[in-house]
Amino acid sequence: MKKLINDPRSVVDESVEGFGLAHAGLVTVTADPKYVTRKDAPVAGKVGLVSGGGSGHEPLHAGFVGLGMLDAAVPGAVFTSPTPDQILPATLAVNSGAGVVHIVKNYTGDVLNFETAAELAQAEGVDIRTVLVNDDVAVEDSLYTAGRRGVGGTVLVEKIAGAAAERGDSLDAVAAIGDRVNSNVRTMGVALTACTVPHAGSPSFDLADDEIEIGIGIHGEPGRHKIPMENADGITDRLLDPVLSDLGISGGEKVLLFVNGMGGTPLSELYIVYRRAAQVITERGAAVERSLVGNYITSLEMQGCSISVLRLDDELTQLWDAPVHTAALRWGV
């Protein structure tokens, strides 16, 4: 394992500290318990948005703290959800009285820890709504699973719900927008290589030189199955088909296409995937109205990507276009 780190146990502390130094005008980093808030939090009258989860997915979530997106991010240990004693003070710090929305990726650990924090916050008189993100079509949402995982769609939920909060929507309205994004986005991912969790020291799964993992999550966990390596167009089709059919995209619809890198894949390759995905969507009669290509929700240095498609309506498009100023996503300001 070769990593630009000092000590596996200080990775998150030092990385978040560096993040705070690099973006001192934008965020405030609280070291213990650890969370990152928007510099001007709490914003008077605005609903607060808090997300969080295990570290190792950078820029998610701290990179999305700022105007028009999150008010706070709560980083756990690598691939380990944060604890209520982090989530609670972050929630309190961004509550202006208008209530706080928790955006939670659907993993047992995240759900349980945010649930506890929400209970504690409610007990302190803060109104909480929770938006659960579960956009991963690789997992069946059935009695036999912990439900679909929250993956790429999380970035879109955070952006769009963040814009709703920024324009002054009520607590329920922000949560409803978040839920609406989640219901209209689907994602599927592939890994070409595994990643190595610093404290574990060896790759998160074994993959031969000619194999890829289809249907991976973002925690270095293996996917649903291995297949022999294919070319980019073939892989793109494998990811996009289930996304489009699960979402039920039909001709005439408008979508946002999000090709996300898992951290170790060159941008040039993400554009090759984007090219094919955009072609396929266009062939099916839908229109790619907005796009996002890059490393936004990652699994350390894993090579691979995920494809997310979000069904757009006018309001979601408008909220997507609304100004955002965070370390990792910025426009209009």
Next chain:
Amino acid sequence: MKKLINDPRSVVDESVEGFGLAHAGLVTVTADPKYVTRKDAPVAGKVGLVSGGGSGHEPLHAGFVGLGMLDAAVPGAVFTSPTPDQILPATLAVNSGAGVVHIVKNYTGDVLNFETAAELAQAEGVDIRTVLVNDDVAVEDSLYTAGRRGVGGTVLVEKIAGAAAERGDSLDAVAAIGDRVNSNVRTMGVALTACTVPHAGSPSFDLADDEIEIGIGIHGEPGRHKIPMENADGITDRLLDPVLSDLGISGGEKVLLFVNGMGGTPLSELYIVYRRAAQVITERGAAVERSLVGNYITSLEMQGCSISVLRLDDELTQLWDAPVHTAALRWGV
């Protein structure tokens, strides 16, 4: 070699095509000969800015085409400089009559190809200035080398010269600003892993599990020497020391600190490097006034990073802060 590609020989074509599809509002992609221009080029009265080089360094250069930065980018084959028959039409396409600045990284191939294109453009009546970027302190600029390479500083030259062009500076003034940035920036890089050029199929150099390459360029070429793996702070010091001393940074000065990922290193690790670098600079009495952290000039999927320090003055700071709207760098608009 596992890559999200269809055919090693179509990597650049398909990637640039995807880039054009994803950023259709921002750029125009010309397929043959291949170059990328700003959607609204030529901008009347404005000096044109053209850069280019081998592909494999994405988002450089196409990702920096747009308002406030480049007017055109000319992508060569992977790690191979483009040819005059690409550079010339790109130059003509962005010339509004105010002349064109070529920003050229100092590699024999880039220099010779841009030189030829500049001659041809001059012959067609276009006034050309060339800004040569050579910020890499790993290489001694001596009779015994081809001179220092253009590396991380290129991004800063393109941003700042682009802002100068956008505010209406003359051809000579834009070139002078570009030269000023180049004289005030130094960079040094490290590789933890090699990268694999698609058409080559095997890693660009051999590196043991406990070795790193110090002083690498951006073409997957080996560096000056291998050393045993060290921790992030140690590596940061090895990169930053020569940068600071070559630049002659002294107490009271203001700098921009740029920690650049080589493509395969997680953002979280770049922030660990940033943390140490910012600490060291601060300890030496200088002030980090601006910063940039991320993958901006890469070597495919190489793991590693480079550290660039730019000495700031008020004008350079103002130009850095000026609005920019490109696929990879955007603010103020």
Next chain:
Amino acid sequence: MVLDVNWAVRWLTLCAQAMAENRVWLIELDRAIGDSDHGENMDRGFQAVLEKLAEAQPETPGAALKLTAMTLMSKVGGAAGPLYGTAFLRASTALGDAAEIDPGHLADALVAARDGIVARGKAESGDKTMVDAWTPAAEAAQAAAADGTDNVLGVLVAAAEAAEAGAVATDPLVARKGRASYLGERSAGHRDPGAASSALILRAAVGAAA
């Protein structure tokens, strides 16, 4: 043998030792069907418990378990943090402020712990989770205590052995809860990490009493 606060502290100390010793093994188990962090999480959590115990010596076994619950809740994260936190909290409540634990008490506490995990995580037996260690452990403790024995060690041993057997029995199961459930059939053939750490915790309870 009495199960008093000294036993409780010895137990938690042995837990911390077991997690440190088995950190890599638990990471390996989690690597196979999860996300490679369970050993790190448990080790971090119980080291924090040790630090807390060094700061404030609790006065009753229940107090020691409550302190453990709060610490695990705030230091472990992931799925295991809230689940073990709830387990220790419910066990602590079941013990109240008793200075010594008798067999019935002990069985009640283990049942309460199991119920807490089920209440939080909604897993059933056979879902390939830590429940598959705790349910047989709680039931074995109840059965042993039902004899009216005053042999607390016997109750502990019964629980620990049942937990160990329960953990081993997760090997062939297909996971239906937690991260391993994403793997579907591929989760079979691997031990559940949480069931494995649960067995280590109950084994430590025996060690502390022996």
Next chain:
Amino acid sequence: MVLDVNWAVRWLTLCAQAMAENRVWLIELDRAIGDSDHGENMDRGFQAVLEKLAEAQPETPGAALKLTAMTLMSKVGGAAGPLYGTAFLRASTALGDAAEIDPGHLADALVAARDGIVARGKAESGDKTMVDAWTPAAEAAQAAAADGTDNVLGVLVAAAEAAEAGAVATDPLVARKGRASYLGERSAGHRDPGAASSALILRAAVGAAA
């Protein structure tokens, strides 16, 4: 044996073949002290030359070399593109519109090619570049032609052998120009890729005449 336009076309065809066959080897050489693209660049360039030749059959050797120069210039990129482009352009100019090349002509063309490379790249002998193949080749050709022989094949063979020896002689050198110079002392012990491809080109010229 006459060196006419048919010879020139055969030469360029054999060059394309040699680059395709040695693509991997040249990439390997460039991998060691450069950026792994020389074989790919040369192969791409000469394949393009073949396509051009299929489109428009040139009328003289000079025209064939000019077409080659323009094609390499526009298809190869990197350092090699402009350098070989200039070399072929200068050689073409030296040949003028002669239909057949005599030994003196041939030597002049090789000297012009070498001078073009030096003018463009500013490398000296011993800098570990393609100049280290072209200079001995041009000099050997001059020496062979100076005899007043009418044996063009002999001139070609002398040039090719000298180029090959020159390429081999780059092995121990420390590079002072091009990408390999960044490596300093570490560049010693490897053959210069451009010198190697130059030797292949001149060997193909012999093949085309034999």
